[in-house]
Amino acid sequence: MAGHRLDPCQIDTYKCLVALRRVLVANPRFHKAFEDTWVVASRARNVQHGPVGKIFLVTRLLGWRWVGPWRFTTSSNQELDFLCVSEQRWQHEIRDSLRSMLWTAASQRRPDMVGLEAGVDRMASSAVLQSKKSSDNQRGMLRSILAGAIFTEHRRWRAKLTANNECKFCLAGEVENEQHLWWECPAWASVRAGHPKAMLTYSDNWPTCFRWCGIMPENHEGFSELAEWFADPDSAGEAPGRDDVAPEPLSGRSAEVFADGRVVIFTDGACRNNQDPRFRKAEYGAYWADGHALNVSCSLEGWAQTNNRAELQAVIAALEAESRPLEVRSDSKYVIDGCLLHLDTWREAGWRRCTNGDLWRRLNELLRQRPPSSVRLVKVKGHAQQKHVQRGMVAQEILKETRQQMHLPQLVRTCAQRTRTSWLEQDTSWKSLARFSG
Numbered sequence: 001m002a003g004h005r006l007d008p009c010q011i012d013t014y015k016c017l018v019a020l021r022r023v024l025v026a027n028p029r030f031h032k033a034f035e036d037t038w039v040v041a042s043r044a045r046n047v048q049h050g051p052v053g054k055i056f057l058v059t060r061l062l063g064w065r066w067v068g069p070w071r072f073t074t075s076s077n078q079e080l081d082f083l084c085v086s087e088q089r090w091q092h093e094i095r096d097s098l099r100s101m102l103w104t105a106a107s108q109r110r111p112d113m114v115g116l117e118a119g120v121d122r123m124a125s126s127a128v129l130q131s132k133k134s135s136d137n138q139r140g141m142l143r144s145i146l147a148g149a150i151f152t153e154h155r156r157w158r159a160k161l162t163a164n165n166e167c168k169f170c171l172a173g174e175v176e177n178e179q180h181l182w183w184e185c186p187a188w189a190s191v192r193a194g195h196p197k198a199m200l201t202y203s204d205n206w207p208t209c210f211r212w213c214g215i216m217p218e219n220h221e222g223f224s225e226l227a228e229w230f231a232d233p234d235s236a237g238e239a240p241g242r243d244d245v246a247p248e249p250l251s252g253r254s255a256e257v258f259a260d261g262r263v264v265i266f267t268d269g270a271c272r273n274n275q276d277p278r279f280r281k282a283e284y285g286a287y288w289a290d291g292h293a294l295n296v297s298c299s300l301e302g303w304a305q306t307n308n309r310a311e312l313q314a315v316i317a318a319l320e321a322e323s324r325p326l327e328v329r330s331d332s333k334y335v336i337d338g339c340l341l342h343l344d345t346w347r348e349a350g351w352r353r354c355t356n357g358d359l360w361r362r363l364n365e366l367l368r369q370r371p372p373s374s375v376r377l378v379k380v381k382g383h384a385q386q387k388h389v390q391r392g393m394v395a396q397e398i399l400k401e402t403r404q405q406m407h408l409p410q411l412v413r414t415c416a417q418r419t420r421t422s423w424l425e426q427d428t429s430w431k432s433l434a435r436f437s438g
């Protein structure tokens with residue numbers, strides 16, 4: 001469970017890929033030779049010698065595909081340009097794939113780990129373990145439960161340590177396994193009574209890794225009842241009174257705005273639920289005019305969901321959609337400063353010294369495709385002028401849309417961590433709206 005620990009058997013795979021990135025980032029002079037070797041090796045069958053052959057072997061083990069000299073597709077279908085992603089992200093993806101290999105193997109081998117093949121929701125599964133409220137003793141016990149290492153009577157019996165596998169607590173002649181101990185044994189009924197929510201939501205459809213070991217898989221169809229139970233009627237549907245908050249559409253603003261012969265585009269990005277990385281959801285929008293065909297409002301794609309990425313993606317979307325000379329108005333200091341002050345430095349460093357290198361590279365490409373004076377970037381304050389409210393409306397549309405798309409796995413995860421997140425999603429979205437609409 002602990003953050004970056006690895007199975008010793010996997011250290012070779014891990015080190016191999018980490019070293020590959022380090023060596024190539026530090027030594028650009030190897031790039032050409034590396035690319036050439038990759039081309040040759042990718043055409044040959046079963047190359048197993050040399051560093052490139054070794055990497056081919058390792059990626060196959062991980063369930064990744066090495067689609068280009070610098071590009072991998074991970075087992076969860078993430079595209080990785082390993083020179084551009086950060087060291088942390090690179091290591092994270094490798095560890096993630098290694099872990100899911102182990103989980104899949106365990107789910108096939110052990111009846112108490114069925115369900116792990118879906119991946120583990122690590123935050124939900126280790127929430128109590130990491131809570132400051134539990135004592136060292138409790139944590140020790142919890143570790144045994146999570147690892148499925150409870151010495152039940154059934155296990156003793158299998159190890160030939162006792163004559164039979166019947167429960168010694170209730171003496172009802174039942175087999176004493178995890179299922180009996182946690183959920184059925186009448187001798188522990190008083191303990192169960194203290195947890196009515198768990199007992200009322202209990203379902204035989206839950207995977208055994210959750211029922212017996214308390215490990216919550218990433219998603220599982222058996223959790224639908226759980227999600228329904230925890231789904232707060234207030235936050236799942238349209239809550240009463242919320243429509244009152246929506247700002248009226250501004251009349252007379254339906255036409256495009258021009259400044260010095262450039263069409264003005266308002267861009268914005270927002271990220272909700274910053275407190276919890278699992279619920280972080282970023283959206284971006286670009287606004288030309290009311291009902292304008294080019295208006296964009298989308299959810300940010302990909303692994304990293306941050307406000308800066310959303311702001312950056314918003315500007316990219318505007319540049320991609322608009323071919324006329326334009327003035328982009330953004331309230332993001334990060335985007336404006338990056339474009340005006342740092343873009344050249346980052347380009348010369350090959351996008352490796354900056355965060356969000358992939359997006360900055362794309363933005364740089366778009367800017368370079370245009371005549372130098374055709375793009376102007378303007379920093380605006382949050383809601384300095386009334387017309388900036390229009391940006392708020394873009395954001396509002398985005399937020400509404402995403403709320404409708406909220407789907408089951410998200411609900412399930414939310415209920416697992418309910419005490420911590422308590423439907424922040426709704427609150428923050430409406431708070432940010434209030435900020436936009438002043």
Ligand SMILES: [Zn+2]
Nearest residue numbers: 167169170185
């Ligand atoms: Zn019993």
